[in-house]
Amino acid sequence: MRIGLSTPVVVQVPGVASAWERDAAIDDLRTIARAADSLGFDxxxxxxxxAVPEAEAATRGAVYWDPLATLGFLAACTSQIRLATSVIVLGYHHPLEIAKRYGTLDRVSGGRLTLGVGVGSLAAEFDLLGAEFGDRGQRADDALRALRASLSTTRPAYDGEFYRYDSMVVEPCAVQPRVxxxxxxxxxRSLRRAVELADGWMPFGLRGAEVAELLAGMNVPADFDVVxxxxxLDPTGRPDEAARRLRALDDAxxxxxxxxxxxxxxxHYCDQLGALRAVADDL
Structure with a gap:
């Protein structure tokens, strides 16, 4: 089981983010990224x-750094760790916009992009951006098919329900043959979408037993990621609890x-990284 990190500072969700993150400097983020990279995190x-409506900020948080700019910065600070969007909302972008922007990120990072995508749930944000909310699931499925056809080629072509293009040049493109x-x-439905159209599933807000039940009801490929x-976690103060929670996810x-x-x-975060690495290595 690979161990990755929800990057601190760049997303601050109430109840999850620590108080120090509010006033963190860019040097703090650089130091943490380099430490995570050197310790071999995934x-x-x-x-x-x-933009988050004020009424939603108390639960969703208000701090969301732009993922492309942020991951580009992190790419320059590191050499091995992968860079994962978690997630970008498909309905906010044309597939070729994603292919160009994140294909460029894949190139500048040396092939370290993992593209996490979602359907989206914040209707007010869809309205603000002029994106269609009602049929966002169908549009997301079509966008996923278009992305698979387009991410790793400079001559993308696709003919789908919502997206159609041909005779276009998108250069540079991703360097990974399959991002x-x-x-x-x-x-x-999200798990089925992931199994049929993608390489992995990132569920949230589910208990381990619920995840295991959903996976048991689906024919999941052997190389499919469940993230x-x-x-x-507090691996310096409560290493046994951290180990127990990681084992439970492995079991799920x-x-x-x-x-x-x-x-x-x-x-302290960097100290926690070292302790987490030791806990994970002993599992």
């Missing part, structure tokens, strides 16, 4: 919201986890 993440695509969601969230079918860590400062 991935760093960044989510997407363009891993993970689908976010918490429903059976589960966990945290905030996780092939990778995305960890949040409790910390009081950037330096």
């Amino acid at each position: 991935h760093l993440t960044c989510s997407e919201h363009v 891993p695509i993970w689908v976010g969601g918490r429903t059976r 589960l969230p966990v945290g905030p 079918g996780a092939t990778a986890v995305t960890c949040s860590l409790a910390a009081t400062s950037a330096g």
Whole structure:
């Protein structure tokens, strides 16, 4: 089971983010990314919201750094760790826009992109951006098919229900022959979408038993990723609890986890990274 990180600072969800993140400097983020890279963690993440309604900020949080700019910065700070969107909302973008922007990220990072995508759930944000909300699931399915046809070629062509293009040049493109695509969601439909159209599933807000039940009812390919969230963990203060929670996710079918860590400062966060690495290596 691979261990990745929910990058601190760049997304601050109430109840998950630590107080120090509010005033963190870019140097703190650089230091943490380099530490995670040197310790061999699997991935760093960044989510997407363009604008969050004030009424939603108390639960969703208000801090969402732009994923493309953020992961581009993290790519320059690191050399091995993968860079995962978690997630970008398909309905906010044309597939070729994603292919160009994130294909360029894949190139500048040396092939370290994992493209996490989602259908989206914030109707007010869809309205703000002029995106269609009612049929967003169908549009997302078509966008996934278009992305698979377009991410790793400079001459993309696709003819689908909502997206059609041919005789276009998109250069540069991704350097990975097949960019891993993970689908976010918490429903059976999201898992089916991931199995049929992508390479992995990133459920949220589900108990381990619920994840295991959904996976048992689906014919999941052998190389399919199941990426589960966990945290905030305190591996320096409560290593046994951290190990127990990671084992529970392994038992639920996780092939990778995305960890949040409790910390009081950037330096403490780096200490937590070292302790988490030791806990994970002993599983």
